[in-house]
Amino acid sequence: MRTKYGLALIATTVLAGVALAGCTTGDGTGSTSAVGQTAKVDASSNAGACGQETRSITHELGTTEIKGEPQRVVALEFSFVDALASIGVKPVGVADDNDQKRILPQVLDQIAGYTSVGLRQSPNLQQISALKPDLIIADTERHKAIYDQLKGIAPTIAFDSLNASYQENLNSAVAISQALNRCAAMDERLRKHRDTMAAFKAKIPAGEKTKYMFGIASEKTFAVYTGDAYATSVLRELGLESVPPTEGQNTRVELSLETFVATDPPVLFVAKSADKTLFDQWQTSPLIRQVTAVKEHRVYPVTQAVWSRWRGIICAELIAQDVITKLYGG
Structure with missing residues (x-):
């Protein structure tokens, strides 16, 4: 990338x-x-x-x-x-x-x-x-x-x-x-x-500053997207703030379990590119329960096709709808 x-x-x-x-x-x-x-x-x-x-x-x-x-x-x-x-x-x-x-x-x-x-x-x-x-x-x-x-x-x-x-x-x-x-x-x-x-942005409560992380889980890796990637820049349009593990210089960064825990996202959107992923394996570790998104049950599965593989006007509206539905029920 x-x-x-x-x-x-x-x-x-x-x-x-x-x-x-x-x-x-x-x-x-x-x-x-x-x-x-x-x-x-x-x-x-x-x-x-x-x-x-x-x-x-x-x-x-x-x-x-x-x-x-x-x-x-x-x-x-x-x-x-x-x-x-x-x-x-x-x-x-x-x-x-x-x-x-x-x-x-x-x-x-x-x-x-x-x-x-x-x-x-x-x-x-x-x-x-x-x-x-x-x-x-x-x-x-x-x-x-x-x-x-x-x-x-x-x-x-x-x-x-x-x-x-x-x-x-x-x-x-x-x-x-x-x-x-x-x-x-x-x-x-x-x-x-x-x-x-x-209209989607208007459904976010005034003054609310939602911070989140978006990651792709594969069989052997867990990669997160920083603020300049496609899906995350769509969410920035809505007023949401990504929690990247870097200053935002790279659009995609692979994380270890320890780095993920240290980053501590309050909200996590995660797409799976395989049936059994590294992120699934992490669920057996007690470390994962230290993450705010996990503790507060704010881990939301999303579709890789929409959030990562596809990009465009129609796609942006689908991502925005997905976020509003999952976070705010609307």
Whole structure:
């Protein structure tokens, strides 16, 4: 996972910036980077692009010229599928890890009929080419090495999905709508999203400062996510504060039982990636009963697919609903 430095902007402030900038305002300029380098996009990176027959879309691996309105889109990460579904676009191809069950049910209903193009980590280029796409959406980290091959098949734009925070994901969604010439639809979807997130936030008692930890338990490890990871940055939008074991420089850190006990989270959200996990083994230790979340029965199981594997507008709303239901019963 990536390493981040410095303080992240508060999600509510930056999301308001998306509202003000929208998809269609600004001067339309953006930086260009060579393949192998990345340049972060924000909500105004491609402002002014929509409505143009030919658009130069700035993304994290460069600038791509797109003509017309793409109709045959291939998405190589789940967050991009989320962005497409959010504005009513059905991709012709999805890297779904060869398992349709990995698509969230709330999204699958909207994109039924797509063709699998294999693993997200290593999509099948022949299958992608056979679909004759007119736009490919790739992940900056996972697909940097095959970016030249992808753009040889069709115009390709790339954004950080694997390591993206909540706000970075929203920026990518805006840029995707600009590439598709669907800015108005994304503006409307983000307006509804802001209203939805505000409604969830309003259910948290005024003045309450809930601190929590979010971890993934596997057979041999227990890893927690710090404040700049995707799910935790969604919770920051709600006003909740993560309890990371570090200063927040790493988005994912593995803990020992002793470190977990010393961190002492008052609330714990935990997803399991295996039937029998290291966290399950810890339950036999008397040390675990020293943790506030355990003593007060505030350990909440969550779904790995929603909280870790998937990212996006729809996903953020599902995470927020999950938190409010589990913590406040609403």
